[in-house]
Amino acid sequence: MANGTDTLSPVQRSELMSRVRSKDTKPEMRVRRMVHAMGYRYRLHHGKLPGRPDMVFPERRKIIFVHGCFWHRHEDCRRNRTPKSRREFWDAKLEKNRLRDLENQSKLRASGWDVLVVWECETEEAAGLPGRIMSFLEDH
Numbered sequence: 001m002a003n004g005t006d007t008l009s010p011v012q013r014s015e016l017m018s019r020v021r022s023k024d025t026k027p028e029m030r031v032r033r034m035v036h037a038m039g040y041r042y043r044l045h046h047g048k049l050p051g052r053p054d055m056v057f058p059e060r061r062k063i064i065f066v067h068g069c070f071w072h073r074h075e076d077c078r079r080n081r082t083p084k085s086r087r088e089f090w091d092a093k094l095e096k097n098r099l100r101d102l103e104n105q106s107k108l109r110a111s112g113w114d115v116l117v118v119w120e121c122e123t124e125e126a127a128g129l130p131g132r133i134m135s136f137l138e139d140h
């Protein structure tokens with residue numbers, strides 16, 4: 001027991017930190033701060049729900065996903081461009097992501113949840129976003 005249980009090598013630690021960081025991506029943090037400032041309470045990364053939703057509002061039966069435009073294939077968005085090299089690989093991979101998102105959303109809706117997707121690009125030009133989020137959360 002001399003060294004305790006939380007002794008990690010530098011490599012293990014930096015691996016761990018990068019995994020932690022990848023969960024708190026910037027667009028998601030922006031939305032979390034915004035929603036928090038609006039006075040709403042939520043749960044993060046609910047592991048028992050399809051797609052592990054980013055933000056869950058249990059009493060309201062509402063869910064917000066914050067999606068990266070590239071990884072989740074935001075339609076008609078300039079950030080969603082399939083890389084030119086290994087195009088088939090990326091097409092297949094990203095299309096799988098997109099279909100899985102749609103499937104998760106329809107599972108959630110089927111069990112009574114309202115779902116809002118906020119796109120990364122929308123968090124940057126945020127003028128209309130708080131209003132949209134509020135009317136989503138207040139709509140019964």
Ligand SMILES: [Zn+2]
Nearest residue numbers: 069074077121
């Ligand atoms: Zn976008």
